[in-house]
Amino acid sequence: MIDRRDFLKSSAALLAAAQLPRPVTSLLGGSANLDKIGVQLYTLRHEMERDFEATLRRVAEVGFQEVEFAGYFGHTPKQVHDLLAELKLNSPSAHMPYESLETNWQEILDQAREIGHQYALIAWTPEEERKTLDDWKRIADKFNRAGEAARRAGLKFGYHNHNFEFTPIDGKVPFDVLLAETDPALVKIEMDLYWITLAGGDPLVYFRQQPGRFPLVHVKDMKKGPPPRMVDVGAGDINFKAIFARHEQAGIQHYFVEHDEPADPWASIAASYRYLRGLEF
Numbered sequence: 001m002i003d004r005r006d007f008l009k010s011s012a013a014l015l016a017a018a019q020l021p022r023p024v025t026s027l028l029g030g031s032a033n034l035d036k037i038g039v040q041l042y043t044l045r046h047e048m049e050r051d052f053e054a055t056l057r058r059v060a061e062v063g064f065q066e067v068e069f070a071g072y073f074g075h076t077p078k079q080v081h082d083l084l085a086e087l088k089l090n091s092p093s094a095h096m097p098y099e100s101l102e103t104n105w106q107e108i109l110d111q112a113r114e115i116g117h118q119y120a121l122i123a124w125t126p127e128e129e130r131k132t133l134d135d136w137k138r139i140a141d142k143f144n145r146a147g148e149a150a151r152r153a154g155l156k157f158g159y160h161n162h163n164f165e166f167t168p169i170d171g172k173v174p175f176d177v178l179l180a181e182t183d184p185a186l187v188k189i190e191m192d193l194y195w196i197t198l199a200g201g202d203p204l205v206y207f208r209q210q211p212g213r214f215p216l217v218h219v220k221d222m223k224k225g226p227p228p229r230m231v232d233v234g235a236g237d238i239n240f241k242a243i244f245a246r247h248e249q250a251g252i253q254h255y256f257v258e259h260d261e262p263a264d265p266w267a268s269i270a271a272s273y274r275y276l277r278g279l280e281f
Helices: 004-019 041-050 052-062 076-086 105-115 133-152 174-181 193-198 203-209 240-244 265-278
Strands: 036-039 066-069 089-094 119-122 155-161 187-192 214-219 219-222 229-231 256-258
Touching: 041 052, 041 066, 041 265, 052 076, 052 119, 052 265, 066 256, 076 089, 076 105, 089 105, 089 229, 105 119, 119 133, 133 155, 133 174, 133 187, 155 214, 155 229, 187 193, 187 203, 193 203, 193 214, 203 240, 256 265
Parallel strands: 036 066, 036 256, 066 089, 089 119, 119 155, 155 187, 187 214, 214 256
Antiparallel strands: 219 229
16 A cells, blocks of 8 residues: 555655646656647648648547648638637647738737637748848847737747758858847747758757747658658657657647648658657657
8 A cells, every 4th residue: 555655745746747838747657748749731731722621620530639720721710710629629829921920910810819829920031031130130020029919919929940040141040140139928939840950950959048938849850861851750860759858948838740742641640640649758
């Protein structure tokens, strides 16, 4: 029989574990696994265009609990909200057009709130607007203003990286400039693990430098070349176990599977889901 001291220690450990950001740490095995896995719907954009509702239904059938939108394909916020509720899918975030920051950002935020998103994300900066370090400082200022508007609307703002942010300009890395010039309370980062790896960056370094600033990640894998190529999660060389082990430091709450150009998108997301479901870290 367990004595009172062991019972209290066990209870305290369980309470502490319940308060940790997900994924939940296993008290028995000392490891953790993902209790919720999402998919970035850009992977299924052609299917979404053909049949929006059927695609989301099949996503739920695969086992995904979360989805991240990259367009709504003519559906109203209420239609999206109601379908998500019916399918018991959560959509914590969506990618929004960069141009909307200057045109209809408040409308975008209102729609995001109606759908039930928590984050409004920008996933691209136009090439003509990011040629110099001063350009990146202007982008940072724009993001700070967008983040403040999002906060007033009860939402959060974030930016999703590619690889171009890591190409030095005048000896400085634009991604570093962006992080330094934006307010961490207003501008979060959705780390794309494929693109930063392709650019030669190290996610763990940024997790140490900017703890808690990475609430979302794109889980994409890379097979080293030459040439390097995007592959299904688990079929490449990115060490997700080491990255996810730092989820508390990074602040990661949401994990979205993605493949930009899969030969078979359904087979791709299913294989990635199976790998992540079995991954311990």
